[in-house]
Amino acid sequence: MKPKINTMEELSEAIGVSRPTLSRYFQSPDSVRGKTSEKIRQGLERVEYVPNFFATRMNRKTTGIIGVIIPYLNDLFFTKLLMAIETAAMEAGYTVITQCSHSDPSIEARAAETLMSMSVDGALVAPLGDQSDPEVQRRLGSRLPFMLVDSRPTTMPDVDFVGTDHKQSTGLITEYLCRVGRPPVFLAMPRVNFNAVERENAYIAKLTELGHKPEVIGIDPIDSRWHFEAHGEAVLDQYFSHGAYLDRSILCVNDRVAIGALRAASRHGLVPGRMAKGGLRIAGHDDYPLCPFTTPALTTVAQNVEAIGKASVSRLVEMIRGENSANESQVQLFDGVLKLRESA
Amino acid sequence: MKPKINTMEELSEAIGVSRPTLSRYFQSPDSVRGKTSEKIRQGLERVEYVPNFFATRMNRKTTGIIGVIIPYLNDLFFTKLLMAIETAAMEAGYTVITQCSHSDPSIEARAAETLMSMSVDGALVAPLGDQSDPEVQRRLGSRLPFMLVDSRPTTMPDVDFVGTDHKQSTGLITEYLCRVGRPPVFLAMPRVNFNAVERENAYIAKLTELGHKPEVIGIDPIDSRWHFEAHGEAVLDQYFSHGAYLDRSILCVNDRVAIGALRAASRHGLVPGRMAKGGLRIAGHDDYPLCPFTTPALTTVAQNVEAIGKASVSRLVEMIRGENSANESQVQLFDGVLKLRESA
DNA sequence: CCGCAATCTTTACGCATGTAAAAAACGGGA
DNA sequence: TCCCGTTTTTTACATGCGTAAAGATTGCGG
Known part of the structure; x- marks a missing residue:
């Protein structure tokens, strides 16, 4: 077991180099002469020492x-x-x-x-x-x-x-959905942050621009702050049960909600997809790492994280x-x- | 804008209480007389001050x-x-x-x-x-x-x-799988940590105990450290393509691998499940938060995180x-x- | 071997706070 | 109002290191 050394003072005695020199060495090993830095390096091998973070940081103007x-x-x-x-x-x-x-x-x-x-x-x-x-x-x-x-x-x-740029990103996927099928409805979520609102607005703007009527669902909190998947599933499950939106494109405010949406679809025996008959499509936003592995794999817009x-x-x-x-x-x-x- | 105060010294002048008293107050407001602590509290409302973390921590024997x-x-x-x-x-x-x-x-x-x-x-x-x-x-x-x-x-x-206790947890699900169908194969992963090995061993032990022959697949790294889903999908995709394991129970070393496995199954048109005909079953380990939302929902063992x-x-x-x-x-x-x- | 410049040692102070000890002020009860 | 115990102030030292200044060493070129 190497001897434990707690302060630079002790260290300076232990390896025979003055404390100020050590201080300089720890800030930048090149600021001391090669021979000295070698001596210090070898000394450090023989003992157990870490400079005290607090003391170090307290005296520098910058903490790093x-x-x-x-x-x-x-x-x-x-x-x-x-x-x-x-x-x-x-x-x-x-x-x-x-x-x-x-x-x-x-x-x-x-x-x-x-x-x-x-x-x-x-x-x-x-x-x-x-x-x-x-x-x-x-x-x-x-x-x-x-x-x-x-x-x-x-x-x-x-x-x-x-x-x-949510206006761009949401606009992009909204436009895509409009191009390949009926204009999408927007599956929103409780407003946990401003992105949710921005995306919703971007969706509305794009749909209006294209001459369609925006349709937003899922705003009412189902007691599920941050339980996005559960929210998505619960909302769509309800609609599907009433026979609504079975053949529509559904743009989810984010991928986690979309994963819930996929789940709701599968529970109702629906297979969303661009190739699928029936017209049900589900898309998300973010490119959550699991998107490629959902069934079916989730179409989405990637944020450049x-x-x-x-x-x-x-x-x-x-x-x-x-x-x-x-x-x-x-x-x-x-x-x-x-x-x-x-x-x- | 409240005046900015940087040290306790300044603060003590600003609100007319001595520095040691302030120090005591910040460590425990109850250690000073009620009248004094009230005075300090009111003083703090009028200025902008945060004690210096480094200085406080440096002097205490404990850093908290x-x-x-x-x-x-x-x-x-x-x-x-x-x-x-x-x-x-x-x-x-x-x-x-x-x-x-x-x-x-x-x-x-x-x-x-x-x-x-x-x-x-x-x-x-x-x-x-x-x-x-x-x-x-x-x-x-x-x-x-x-x-x-x-x-x-x-x-x-x-x-x-x-x-x-991976011996217990893995044993539990292994036993379950043996009970409801043919003995499972174990879909392992590159050894990123000891749990992977422990689970694998627990699986082998349980299967041996029940008189079956253990079968472990997916140990060879497919260049996918920590890309568990991709690993699970790639391994099973290959086996499925060769017509192997189409009707077996597959116990995955963890849920992320299992999610990849589910994906592979769906790509091959297979629907794993306890109710499903065909005998394909897929199970995981951990109870990853997304398990309830996969298609089909993933059977697993929950760790008590x-x-x-x-x-x-x-x-x-x-x-x-x-x-x-x-x-x-x-x-x-x-x-x-x-x-x-x-x-x- | 000398001299100069680079480097190191010595010494001392500073940082923002903890903390101990002694002196001063305070507060409540009679 | 006085007294006594509690709390606060004053004073001083401690923490571990940054840093500046002056003097001592070192190393290198000539």
């Missing part, structure tokens, strides 16, 4: 930490986003501290406090939607570089944002470093891409 | 942080586990810092360094499997209270562990506090529960 707040973890969309963010941050030399708000505004507020008290260099927030306390975000923004990802509250128009993650980090780093137009707010929207599979 | 290392985020099993852990930790008054190892041993090692340097009070690690560097875990264990969750390396027999999360945190807290038999290692295994749905 990016804080991330995510509303919900049990959703592969967010985990994909998170992984993209972590990867990008890692490459940029930052450590990521993630806090999950568990879709609870008070936890979100606490998470923001934690990030602020940790003096993170910047924060990336995927907000809860209308549930989020705008005051919390205002405090964050007044204290540190801060931007929103994924979902964009109407109350924060002048904050940096990176996300999907990788790009969103990457872009948000690089923009945040710009803001942190005060580069470019760091002080004028900026909105980046990425296009969705049609994923034609079997269900529509 | 539990570190968690998770191998992979794009898997709802881990996110469920993580949420259970976070909830339990929150209730116990701890802050959780999560690090994801992105299924990369070197990132896992770095994550461990981060946790150690942060002087977390304890660490909870869901290891990568044989990929994990045992040295990393030994260092963690020698520095702080530390335990393993979910997957248990054979190389660390004397470390605390909380997880599922909630319990695992809760138990691991409460055991870790025991170790941190030095309570009970904190120094003798302890293994807690939870039973799986059969979830009979449609697919088997």
Whole structure:
């Protein structure tokens, strides 16, 4: 067992190099002479030492930490986003501290406090939607570089944002559905965030533009916040039972709802699909990782999650470093891409 | 805009209470007289102040942080586990810092360094499997209270562990499948962690016990580490194409593989199920959240994730506090529960 | 071997807070 | 109003490391 060493002071005695030199070494091994750094490296092999994070960070003007707040973890969309963010941050030399708000505004507020008290260099927030306390975000923004990802509250128009252009993405699939069959109805969900509303509006706009009458179902909460699949299944099950929408195109607000919708269809012996007779089609939004494996495989629009993650980090780093137009707010929207599979 | 205050010193001038008193207040508002705490509370309303996390934590002997290392985020099993852990930790008054190892041993090692340097009070690690560097875990264990969750390396027999009793859970579903049809074959996966092996062995043991001949398929990696669905689909697709296993029970090592298996079945026009003619049955393990929504709904064994999360945190807290038999290692295994749905 | 520049050591202070000890102020009861 | 115990203030030191300045070493070119 290697001897355990707790402070740089002790370490400096142990390997015969002064503490300031060690300090420089840990910040950048190249900042000391080759011979010295070799001596230190060998010394470190013989003992058990990790610099104290808190002490280190407390004294630097910068902490090298990016804080991330995510509303919900049990959703592969967010985990994909998170992984993209972590990867990008890692490459940029930052450590990521993630806090999950568990879709609870008070936890979100606490998470923001934690990030602020940790003096993170910047924060990336995927907000809860209308549930989020705008005051919390205002405090964050007044204290540190801060931007929103994924979902964009109407109350924060002048904050940096990176996300999907839902008008484009939803328009794209709506148009496709109109082209191949009867105009779709829109299966919505309880309003857990602004994307839901944006997609709904985009659907309505596109249908109106094409001269059709929009039809939105499933807005009433069936006690299923974030239980998207259950929501989709319950809503459609009810309609199908009454013989409604059996031969229509159904555009779901997202893939998880669509997975529920597929389930409802199969329970009623229906097989949605572009090739299928009967005219039932089901489509989603997001390109949830499981889409290729549903039966039938789900047609959807992919969000460019990788790009969103990457872009948000690089923009945040710009803001942190005060580069470019760091002080004028900026909105980046990425296009969705049609994923034609079997269900529509 | 409230005036921004950065240190307790400034705060103490701003609201006319001495710094040590403020310090006591922030640690526990009840430790100061009611009148004083009221004065402080009102003062805090008028200014913008958050105590510096690093400075606070650096001086306390305890940091109030539990570190968690998770191998992979794009898997709802881990996110469920993580949420259970976070909830339990929150209730116990701890802050959780999560690090994801992105299924990369070197990132896992770095994550461990981060946790150690942060002087977390304890660490909870869901290891990568044989990929994990045992040295990393030994260092963690020698520095702080530390335990393993979910997957248990054979190389660390004397470390605390909380997880599922795979012998029981896999035995349970194996037995069920044997009871309702022909003895199942086992659809395995590349060995990303020890659970895969444990389940496979449990399957073999049970089948042998019942006097049948075990049959394991899908061990050869089809270049699909962690692409479980794709793996399941690819393997079965191949077998089905050769007319093999069309009428058998197939026990998949986990639900994600099973979802791929269902897909393969549907592509071949097969409908697995306990009611279905033909004898094809597909079952999984874990009770992945989407199981009720697949077509057909997936029969599986549920892991008690909630319990695992809760138990691991409460055991870790025991170790941190030095309570009970904190120094003798302890293994807690939870039973799986059969979830009979449609697919088997 | 000398001299100069680069590097290291020594010394000292700073960061934001915890915490202990002594002195001062406070509050309630008689 | 006085007294005594409780609470607060004052003062001072501690945490582990960043960092600056001055003096001591080192290494390299000549």
